[in-house]
Structures are given as C-alpha cells and as structure tokens.
Amino acid sequence: MxxxxxxxxxxxxxxxxxxxxxxxxxxxxxxxxxxxxxxxxxxxxxxxxxxxxxxxxxxxxxxxxxxxxxxxxxxxxxxxxxxxTPKVNTTFESFKLRKMKQLSSENVDQFHVRLRAQAALCSFADADREILAQMIEGVTSSKLRKKALRDRITLSQFLSEARNEELTEAQTREIEKTDQACAITRSNKANTNKRSEKQNTPITSKAKQDSGRMCRNCGRIYPHPQSKPCQAKGKTCMACKKPNHFAKVCRSKPKAANVRQVEENESSDEDVFSIKSNKKVPTATIQLDDHPVSCIVDTGASVNILTKETFTKLKKKPVLRPRSTAIFGYNSDQRLTVLGCFTTTVKHRQKNTTAKFFVVDGNSSSNNLLSGDTSEKLGLIKYLNQVNVPTDLYSGFGKIKDLKIKLHIDDQVPPKAQAHRHIPYHTRKDVEREIKRLEEADIIESVEGPTPWVSPIVIVPKKTGGVRLCVDMREANKAIKRERHPMPTIDDMIHDLNGAKFFSRIDLQQAFHQLELDQDSRFITTFSTHIGLRRFKRLMFGVNAAPEMFQQALGSILHDIEGVTHYIDDIIVHGKTKSEHDASLKKTLDRLQEKGAKLNKEKCIFGVQQLSFLGHTFGRNSISPEPQKVKAIANIAPPTSVSELRSFLGMTQFVSRYIEGYATITEPLRTLTRKSETWKWEKKQGNAFAELKRKLTNVGVMAYFDPRKATEIMVDASPHGLGAMLIQEGRVVSYASRSLTGVESRYSQTEREM
Structure with missing residues (x-):
C-alpha cells in the first residue's frame, strides 16, 4: 500500500x-x-x-x-x-478589534466577517456579544446605531436590520438616480438667486472698509443680519495668526494670502473661498480606507472636499450618495458640480475618525480640503502653549550622567541558565533589526564566554510596526533584592497638587533605559536570541526592583525644585500662578538637560490648566475621574463569570472615592465573588451593576483637601457597609466606604454606627 x-x-x-x-x-x-x-x-x-x-x-x-x-x-x-505558530497576544488582538470600523467599500456582512475573524484571535468568552458591541460602534449608519442602542437586540437581529436598511438604500438610489440632477437644481434655485443678489458687490483682496458696505472682519456685507452674525468671530487669520478676522481682509499682510474656507449658512448652500497666491498652505497626507490622499488643512472649513480626479484613484471606491448641497466659489454665483458624498474612515498616523466627504468636479488633487473639525479629530490641529524647550532634549538617546544603578543579587539563589525559546521565522528579521537598534543606542551588548544567568525573550508586536523585545526575568528576579523605596500614592499626588492652577507633564523617552547599569549588575540581564547572547547595559523593564530604583534616582535629581512631583517617569510641574509654574518648569528642563536626559515630545504637555494623570483629572480647584476611565466603565457589558465580575469591581474600586455609598451598592456583586456562592446573575445584581455605572457617569467634581479649612466628616452605616464623606466649606473632598464582614453585618444598627 x-x-x-x-x-x-x-x-x-x-x-x-x-x-x-x-x-x-x-x-x-x-x-x-x-x-x-x-x-x-x-x-x-x-x-x-x-x-x-x-x-x-x-x-x-x-x-x-x-x-x-x-x-x-x-x-x-x-x-x-x-x-x-506565533504566540498570539490576546490583549493586543482585542485592541485591534476595538479599532475596527466599517469601510465605505464594504457592506455590513463583510464588516461582520472581518470582526468574526479578528474575534477568533481574542479568546472572548462571548464572541457574539463583543462583535455586536463593536458593530454598533463601527457601522457607518447612524440610524442603525441609534436603533441598536434604543432596542436591546441580538447580533442576528442587528445583521437582519442592517441588511434590510442596505437593501432599502440601494432601491432608493435606483429610483432617485434619474431625477437626481433635477432634484438638486430645484432644491437650490431660490438660494442661488438670493446669493447672487447679496454678493453683487465685488470684493477686492485689500482689507479696506467699503464705506459701511463691507465688514472689516469677514469681508461680507455690513451690517450683518441678526440671524447670521459675523462669520469671522472666533476664527484665526491664516495670514497673521490673529483672531476674529479672515486673511482676505487682513490689515497686516502685504499681499493677498492663500485662504481656503468652507462655511455653512442657513440654507443648504456651502461657500468655498479660494484666493490664490504663492504663499505656502499647510497640507497633510491622510488615509482614506488605506489609500493615501493629500489634503489642505483648513481650520475654518466646515466640510471635507475631494476632487473627482482623486476620487477615481481610490482603490476601493465608495458608493456616492446624492445630496442637494450646493458649493459655490468665493464671490461667485457659479455653483460647483457636486457629484455626491460618502462617509468613510479617515486615518492619520495612529488616529482615525469617521468623516463625510463631498466629491466635486475637478482635475487637481491640490484642491482636496480637510475641514477644521476632521483635522482636530486626527490630531492635525492642536492648541499649544508656547514653551521654549531646548531642542537637544528631544534629540538622540539619553543617558543620565553621574548615576549608575547597582542591582543587589542574593548569592543564596542558584543561577539558572534557561533553555533558548525558538523565535518564529516570520519575526526574525524584525528581531534582528531591533537588536541592532539597541546595540547602536548603547543599550545592550554582546556576551562572550560562559554566563551563569540566561533568560529567554518574548516577542511583542508594536502598534507602529516592528517588535519589542521583552526579557522573561521571572527566574532572575528571584535573586534580585528589591529596594523598598516608598512609591507615591494618589493621595500624595492630590496633596502635592493642591492649590495649583497651571500644570505641565514631562515624559522621559524610554525612561528606564536612560539609567546605566553598574558593570557588576549586567550579567543577570543576559538573554538568548537566535543570533547569540546579549545583555543590558541600562536598566530595563521586567526587573522587579526597577520602578522603585527609578523613582529614587529621579527623585535625587529633582528633589530641590519647588513645584515638581513625579511618579516613576512622569514628571508633573505645577504652580499657583503662571510665573510660578514657568519658573519651576524652566528649572526642571535645565536640570534634565544638564543631566543628559531626553524627553518624549509626543507625550509632553506644557502650561495647561487641567491635566489627566493616573486616572484622575486635576483642575484649578477640583479633581475628577478621567473621562476615558469613566467611558470605559460605562461601556462594559454585564459580566458573565466571576473573573469578569472581579475585573469590573477592580476598575470601579479605583474611582470609588467619587461614589457615595460604594460598599452598599456593590454588596450584591461582591456576594457573587465568594467561593461559597454559585454563579447566578439575578435582578438584584443587574440593578446594582446599572446603579454603579449610573453613579459613576453622573459623578461631580471633588475639592482638594485644605488643612487650613474647617473639616466635617459625615458617617453612616447600612446592613452591608460603612460610609463616610469628608466635607470642607460645603464641598465634598472625598467619599470612603468599606463592606462589613459576616460577623459585623450581624451587629445592631446602633453598634454599626458607633
């Protein structure tokens, strides 16, 4: 055979x-x-x-x-x-699923297939529930999303509704196709005539007031009607960068400047202003469903424009929907031809959003226009405070001077050289590139000869491409003695920031790697790769003592500067006045420059009056939970297992200081986590779950504690928990609560309240 x-x-x-x-x-x-x-x-x-x-x-x-x-x-x-088979990082795969949106070129069923394939890599306990949640968030149809949020429906019901809507849309487009041109003309005829009359007065590129006929700020007819105030109010001039006027009437510019602006008015018409000159305009390359498109970034525009030439070059052409909106050239009653519009996913670097684009007849890709709203969502527009940061703080790779870290090794723990873990072939090139980068940055070095300690590595893919090398230090950590340096708590941070009105956050670039390891401490960091042994010359993530050692090292550098506190590698500079804050910030930047540290420019924030840090938002006179934390908790579906319930309670415990009666509210939920209890999600658990989320999403702000003010403490007891409220001058500073043990819950009400 x-x-x-x-x-x-x-x-x-x-x-x-x-x-x-x-x-x-x-x-x-x-x-x-x-x-x-x-x-x-x-x-x-x-x-x-x-x-x-x-x-x-x-x-x-x-x-x-x-x-x-x-x-x-x-x-x-x-x-x-x-x-x-490469190792699957379920956390990263779940993150990728949460970022998935429906493409303009695919229907709901195709979107569902993509989500289903991604969910298979995430090891969800209930894949259908997670897919449904992402479909509701990611579909392009807001009508379908509203229906899903209003009515509690299953995944199959959602898909059925989506198919019906898509079929109805297709049939409607087919019926309206022959009448589309006439419909657009009829809907805008009156507005076009009115506009021709209003804009009969020619407008020059000079910023001269036309004897009461022209507004000196926006260039339109003056006085403005009450229903339509000056369009320039709150806008920034593209010529001189000053507020409340347009570049076409700017009195500072020597000649006519480039202005491209799209504005909405009371009718369905849209104005497109375009005054040409040789001045350079800001542009950006965005991704429309993974197709690169160059656009002009216009802070004053209210709609996105794509030319026909650019639209025809898209790899996946979305279906154009008819629209009655008319778009006019500046100072002209000549309407541009609107071919239709579509909604799609727009991406720039690591940010993405959903936006509507109008396609107009045109053969120049240089006339593509990105609105101010879309530009802001993509991070292309930011409002920054001007801070003079030495340029060398952002360049190169840092190594803090005059400071070496010595790891304390327990000689009683026998060294262990672990077996090499095979690295998947498809990642080896990326691993080699990362090793070369770390060697060139003087972070790792080659190891020759025998070594008592060898640890394996774990390959983690980066969001931006490439890989991150993580050394599995679990065995080596058994021999490393931790330095029990105290770490600041959130209460310590709140105390330090009390009274501050201006904040800056300084983030160090790959902070741990900026501290050099003592020569005698490097051998225990040896790790194996498919191209040989390497070891670290700098402090690394994975070392059990690294956070405390870094906290102590950075504290020794910044300890004598007023208005500075830090948690590991995040440095917070604060001040009660702008001048006080700026003085502390300058001292901090000068000290970091002197010591050879380098900053992460993308994560540094300077001179703001509100700062989110460690899950809390610190303001001028109050603190509150970080909105992203609240949103994450509010979007969590009811748990289906004890482990999911414990995770939920852990997240809410982090913000329990903002929730009155937290212990009493969570009592039905905590009961289910006991080993003696059988999992059974009933109405009382559902009510507690909903009440906890409601309390959190409606939480107010808390005041800072001031030891100089009169303090009140209000306490109460229930059959399930104890609660307290700290108040100063009528404002809540903090809530506190704890659950009662089985024995304590049998105390009388009088005893519980004593």
Missing amino acids: ANALPHFPPFKIREDELSAGTRWKKWFQKFENLITAFDITDENRKKTLFVHYGGDEIFDLVDTFPAAKTSTYAALKTELESYF
Whole structure:
C-alpha cells in the first residue's frame, strides 16, 4: 500500500519565512487529508510518513527537538505547531478589534466577517456579544446605531436590520438616480438667486472698509443680519495668526494670502473661498480606507472636499450618495458640480475618525480640503502653549550622567541558565533589526564566554510596526533584592497638587533605559536570541526592583525644585500662578538637560490648566475621574463569570472615592465573588451593576483637601457597609466606604454606627 501513496510536496521553511506559520498550517491540513484518504491509522506509520513527506528541512528541524517531544505522532505534531505558530497576544488582538470600523467599500456582512475573524484571535468568552458591541460602534449608519442602542437586540437581529436598511438604500438610489440632477437644481434655485443678489458687490483682496458696505472682519456685507452674525468671530487669520478676522481682509499682510474656507449658512448652500497666491498652505497626507490622499488643512472649513480626479484613484471606491448641497466659489454665483458624498474612515498616523466627504468636479488633487473639525479629530490641529524647550532634549538617546544603578543579587539563589525559546521565522528579521537598534543606542551588548544567568525573550508586536523585545526575568528576579523605596500614592499626588492652577507633564523617552547599569549588575540581564547572547547595559523593564530604583534616582535629581512631583517617569510641574509654574518648569528642563536626559515630545504637555494623570483629572480647584476611565466603565457589558465580575469591581474600586455609598451598592456583586456562592446573575445584581455605572457617569467634581479649612466628616452605616464623606466649606473632598464582614453585618444598627 505504501507504493500506492501519491507524490506529496515537501514543506520548505526558507521559501518565505514571513509566511511560514500560515503555510505550515495549510500544508499540515493537506497531509492529514492524505493519510485520512488512505486510511492510515497506525501512529508509528503516521509519524514516519510525516517526517518523510516533510522534506529535508523538516527532518533537520525535528532532529534538534528533545526525544521526549518526538516520541509519538501527537507529540511531534504539537511541537511543530508550537514552533511555527506565533504566540498570539490576546490583549493586543482585542485592541485591534476595538479599532475596527466599517469601510465605505464594504457592506455590513463583510464588516461582520472581518470582526468574526479578528474575534477568533481574542479568546472572548462571548464572541457574539463583543462583535455586536463593536458593530454598533463601527457601522457607518447612524440610524442603525441609534436603533441598536434604543432596542436591546441580538447580533442576528442587528445583521437582519442592517441588511434590510442596505437593501432599502440601494432601491432608493435606483429610483432617485434619474431625477437626481433635477432634484438638486430645484432644491437650490431660490438660494442661488438670493446669493447672487447679496454678493453683487465685488470684493477686492485689500482689507479696506467699503464705506459701511463691507465688514472689516469677514469681508461680507455690513451690517450683518441678526440671524447670521459675523462669520469671522472666533476664527484665526491664516495670514497673521490673529483672531476674529479672515486673511482676505487682513490689515497686516502685504499681499493677498492663500485662504481656503468652507462655511455653512442657513440654507443648504456651502461657500468655498479660494484666493490664490504663492504663499505656502499647510497640507497633510491622510488615509482614506488605506489609500493615501493629500489634503489642505483648513481650520475654518466646515466640510471635507475631494476632487473627482482623486476620487477615481481610490482603490476601493465608495458608493456616492446624492445630496442637494450646493458649493459655490468665493464671490461667485457659479455653483460647483457636486457629484455626491460618502462617509468613510479617515486615518492619520495612529488616529482615525469617521468623516463625510463631498466629491466635486475637478482635475487637481491640490484642491482636496480637510475641514477644521476632521483635522482636530486626527490630531492635525492642536492648541499649544508656547514653551521654549531646548531642542537637544528631544534629540538622540539619553543617558543620565553621574548615576549608575547597582542591582543587589542574593548569592543564596542558584543561577539558572534557561533553555533558548525558538523565535518564529516570520519575526526574525524584525528581531534582528531591533537588536541592532539597541546595540547602536548603547543599550545592550554582546556576551562572550560562559554566563551563569540566561533568560529567554518574548516577542511583542508594536502598534507602529516592528517588535519589542521583552526579557522573561521571572527566574532572575528571584535573586534580585528589591529596594523598598516608598512609591507615591494618589493621595500624595492630590496633596502635592493642591492649590495649583497651571500644570505641565514631562515624559522621559524610554525612561528606564536612560539609567546605566553598574558593570557588576549586567550579567543577570543576559538573554538568548537566535543570533547569540546579549545583555543590558541600562536598566530595563521586567526587573522587579526597577520602578522603585527609578523613582529614587529621579527623585535625587529633582528633589530641590519647588513645584515638581513625579511618579516613576512622569514628571508633573505645577504652580499657583503662571510665573510660578514657568519658573519651576524652566528649572526642571535645565536640570534634565544638564543631566543628559531626553524627553518624549509626543507625550509632553506644557502650561495647561487641567491635566489627566493616573486616572484622575486635576483642575484649578477640583479633581475628577478621567473621562476615558469613566467611558470605559460605562461601556462594559454585564459580566458573565466571576473573573469578569472581579475585573469590573477592580476598575470601579479605583474611582470609588467619587461614589457615595460604594460598599452598599456593590454588596450584591461582591456576594457573587465568594467561593461559597454559585454563579447566578439575578435582578438584584443587574440593578446594582446599572446603579454603579449610573453613579459613576453622573459623578461631580471633588475639592482638594485644605488643612487650613474647617473639616466635617459625615458617617453612616447600612446592613452591608460603612460610609463616610469628608466635607470642607460645603464641598465634598472625598467619599470612603468599606463592606462589613459576616460577623459585623450581624451587629445592631446602633453598634454599626458607633
């Protein structure tokens, strides 16, 4: 029978290392189909054929495995699957799922298929629930989203509603197609005539007041009607950057400047202003469904414009929907041809949003326009306070001077050189590039000769591409003695920031790597890669003592500067006045520059009056939970297991200081976490879950504690918990509560309140 077996292609590992995992899965499925078709059931024979058909590369690879892992067909299969299949980071895959939006080129069913494939990598306990939640957030139809939020529906019901809506939309477009041009003309005829009359007076590029006929701020007819005030109010001039006027009437500019602005008025018309000159305008390259498009960034524009030429070049052309909106050139009653509009996902770097684009007839891609609202959502527009930061603080890689970190090693713990973990072939090039980068930055070095400690590495993909090398220090940490340096608590931070009205946050670039390791402390950081052993020359993530050591080291640098506090690598500069804050900020930046530290420009914030930090938002006179934390908790679905419930309670405990009666509200939920209780989600748990989220989403702001003010403490007791409220001058400073033990809950009400 062996002679009757057909030819079967061997598996070539090096053919394409990046796709080795995917190709292996497909090849192995074909092999199992072969042995099933020929009714081969003997385990030894299956193993022999497996190695034979695998080819020379598989044979050589299997020869390197321990004998115990190749003794049976099942064991060999498991070992090879582990070798070729890259480790899946479920947290990262879940993050990717949360970012997924419906593309303009796909229908809801196609969006569902993409979500289903991604959810398979996330190990969700209830995949349908997670997919439904993301579909509600990610669909382009706001009508469908509103219906799903209003009515509690299942995933199948949601898909059915979506299909019906898409079918209705398609039928409506077909019916309206022949009448579209006439409909647009009829809907705008009156507005076009009115506009022609209003704009009959020519407008020059000079900023001269036309004897009461022209507004000196916006260039339109003056006085303005009460229903339509000056359009320039609150806008910034593109010529002189000063507020409350447009560049076309700017009195500071020597000549006509580039102005491109789209404005909405009471009618359905849209004005597009375009005054040409040689002055350079700000542009940005955005991604429309992964297709790069260059646009002019206009802070005054209210709609997004795409030319026909650009639209035809899109890889996935979205369906254009008819619209009666008319777009006019500046100072003209000549209406531009609007071909239609579409809604799509827009991306710039790591930010994305959903935006509507109007497609107009035109052959120049330089006339694509990005509105102010969309630009702000994509992070292209920011309102910054001017701070003179030395440029060298942002360049290069930092190493703090005159400071070396010594790890204290316990000699009683025997060294352990762990076995090398195979690195998947498709990631090896990325790993080699990262190793080279770290060597060039003087962060790691090659290891020669024998070494008592060797740790394996874990490869983690970065959001921006490439990989991050994480050393598994669990065994080595058993020998590293921790320095019990006190870490600041949130109460310490609140006390330090009390009375501050101006804030800055300074973030150090790869902070731990800026501290050099003592020569005698480097050997324990040795790790293995497929190109040899390396070890760290700088402090690294994964070392159990790293946070405390870094906290102490940075404290020794900044301890004598007033108005500065820090938590590990985040430095907070604060002051009661702008001048006080600026003085502390300058001293801090000068000290960091002197010590050779480097900053992360993207994460630094300067001179704001409200700052989010450690899950809390600190303002001039109050603190509150960070809005993103509140939103995350508010969007959590009811838990389906004890572990999910514990995670939810852990998140809410973090903000319990803002919730009155927290212990009493959560009592039905905490009951389910006891080992003696059987999981049963009932109405009382549902009510407690909803009440807790309601309390959190409606929470007010808290005052800072001031030791100079009169303080009141109000206390109360319930059958399930104790509560307290700290008040100063009628404002709540903090809530506190704790649950009662079984014995305490049997006390009388009088005893509980004593």
